[in-house]
Amino acid sequence: MGTEVVTSSEPLERLAGSVVIPIVPEGAVDGSLSFRNASLRNWIERSVRAVGVTGRVGQGAVLPPCEGMAADRLIAVGLGGAAQRTLTDVRRAAAVAAKLAVEAGGQSLVWPLVPVAGVRDTSVAHALVEGTVLATYRFHRYRSVESAARIERLTITAGADVEAGIHSGRLVSEAVTFARDLTNEPGNLLNPERLSGIAWEVAQEVGLECAIYDRALLEELGAGAILAVGQGSVREPRLVHLIYRPKEGVRGRVALVGKAVTFDSGGLSLKPAEGMERMKGDMAGGAAVLAVLRALPALELPLEVHGIVAAAENLPDGNAFRPGDILCTLSGKTVEVISTDAEGRLLLADALTFAVRQGVELLVDVATLTGACAVALGRGGSGVFASDERARDLLLQAAAEVGERMWPLPLWEEYRDQLRSEHADLKNTAGRWGAAINAALFLREFTEGRPWLHLDIAGPAWAEQGGLFGPAGATGHGVRTLIRFLELWAGWRGSELA
Ligand code: BES
Ligand code: MN
Ligand code: ZN
Numbered sequence: 120m121g122t123e124v125v126t127s128s129e130p131l132e133r134l135a136g137s138v139v140i141p142i143v144p145e146g147a148v149d150g151s152l153s154f155r156n157a158s159l160r161n162w163i164e165r166s167v168r169a170v171g172v173t174g175r176v177g178q179g180a181v182l183p184p185c186e187g188m189a190a191d192r193l194i195a196v197g198l199g200g201a202a203q204r205t206l207t208d209v210r211r212a213a214a215v216a217a218k219l220a221v222e223a224g225g226q227s228l229v230w231p232l233v234p235v236a237g238v239r240d241t242s243v244a245h246a247l248v249e250g251t252v253l254a255t256y257r258f259h260r261y262r263s264v265e266s267a268a269r270i271e272r273l274t275i276t277a278g279a280d281v282e283a284g285i286h287s288g289r290l291v292s293e294a295v296t297f298a299r300d301l302t303n304e305p306g307n308l309l310n311p312e313r314l315s316g317i318a319w320e321v322a323q324e325v326g327l328e329c330a331i332y333d334r335a336l337l338e339e340l341g342a343g344a345i346l347a348v349g350q351g352s353v354r355e356p357r358l359v360h361l362i363y364r365p366k367e368g369v370r371g372r373v374a375l376v377g378k379a380v381t382f383d384s385g386g387l388s389l390k391p392a393e394g395m396e397r398m399k400g401d402m403a404g405g406a407a408v409l410a411v412l413r414a415l416p417a418l419e420l421p422l423e424v425h426g427i428v429a430a431a432e433n434l435p436d437g438n439a440f441r442p443g444d445i446l447c448t449l450s451g452k453t454v455e456v457i458s459t460d461a462e463g464r465l466l467l468a469d470a471l472t473f474a475v476r477q478g479v480e481l482l483v484d485v486a487t488l489t490g491a492c493a494v495a496l497g498r499g500g501s502g503v504f505a506s507d508e509r510a511r512d513l514l515l516q517a518a519a520e521v522g523e524r525m526w527p528l529p530l531w532e533e534y535r536d537q538l539r540s541e542h543a544d545l546k547n548t549a550g551r552w553g554a555a556i557n558a559a560l561f562l563r564e565f566t567e568g569r570p571w572l573h574l575d576i577a578g579p580a581w582a583e584q585g586g587l588f589g590p591a592g593a594t595g596h597g598v599r600t601l602i603r604f605l606e607l608w609a610g611w612r613g614s615e616l617a
Pocket of ligand 3: 462
């Protein structure tokens, strides 16, 4: 799949394709590069100044091939000074270079491994792979004509062994790609049954335990909320349960719980027509969970991880659930439906109860849950709600490390009263104000006091416009943070047990 990544110990001058030249401030070639022919450096630096690349991260320009190098073209990218640059800078510069190479029609990209102060070479290689793959992602399955070339091969020229970084970089980027692909699939082609089928295939492929609950099994289980959300569609709901078990040394047990509404019309509380097509992406949380589980066997983390995805299509037909309905959730708590468009929290209510029953020490749910969260934080980042400070701090650390924006939001107790219902234990909405917080408080009712994190990814899951790390459409937001978070959680659990 995708871009092949290799290493080479050949001198840069001898490599064909699009060769990246990292530029540091004042327009100089990065000091780590050495040329046998000293005049090359001068030629490049003069050209770089001519096209206005001064060394700032984000800058980039294509230079024509030059005498003395086998390259088809040079790609000058700003990388900041060697002492200041970070992995985030490397990831960004890699994205800039990859885009320029693709635009120029190049399919083979060469990156010299650049030093980053205090960071291992393997991590730099990882960032190069990630930036390259994410930036050049496209979802063109249903186009008759591929519009542009892509990077077939990335060569990293390194003295040291960076295979581990390449391996992890590929693994993580492929996880993001997988989540984006699923999320971009339209509602007519990706329904709950198909989604569960894909989960099953993935489980066979990478080696995960897998159980799928169809309507009959959900009825037997008593998952009244999932059934209610799905009952207005002929495409019946599913609950997917994947388990990753490490071969040895379990340090902890975590559940990742995802909302997967394969299309959210709002149900009888119908959404406005404008922009409704974007609601094919209302399964981004579930897609992220599947993507992370898919990557886990290769990561070999010493954690038992349960991936629980509640999938349904929210449509209004003659059998649809209604405002005013009272549902009996898997937990036994009853919920009065105020809005059928607040369906995500209903799915998650049952999925969280199911997760609690797996005996995990930490619940993490991921969901495109509220427009309000996107209004509060914008499209840039997701809201994080937590009942456990340690887990929250590690999650925010993970997000900062991988360069995804996540921001803590409060679980204010006073708001809990707004979820009281006259005729049931809870109602599923509490009005317009603080809707992201109220949704989170609703979910908390189904966590049975377990340490819990809730990621509301409604804003960043979908990009209205293309950006540095991908085109318009699904972003795969959350996948990289969750993978890093699980590593940190395993590390912390390890230190606690020791
Ligand atoms: N899937 C939506 C949330 C959403 C909105 C995701 C925009 C991505 C972009 C969710 O099911 C929903 O409809 N939420 C309602 C909740 C309301 C009825 C309390 C919302 O945000 O309006
Ligand atoms: Mn909805
Ligand atoms: Zn929804």
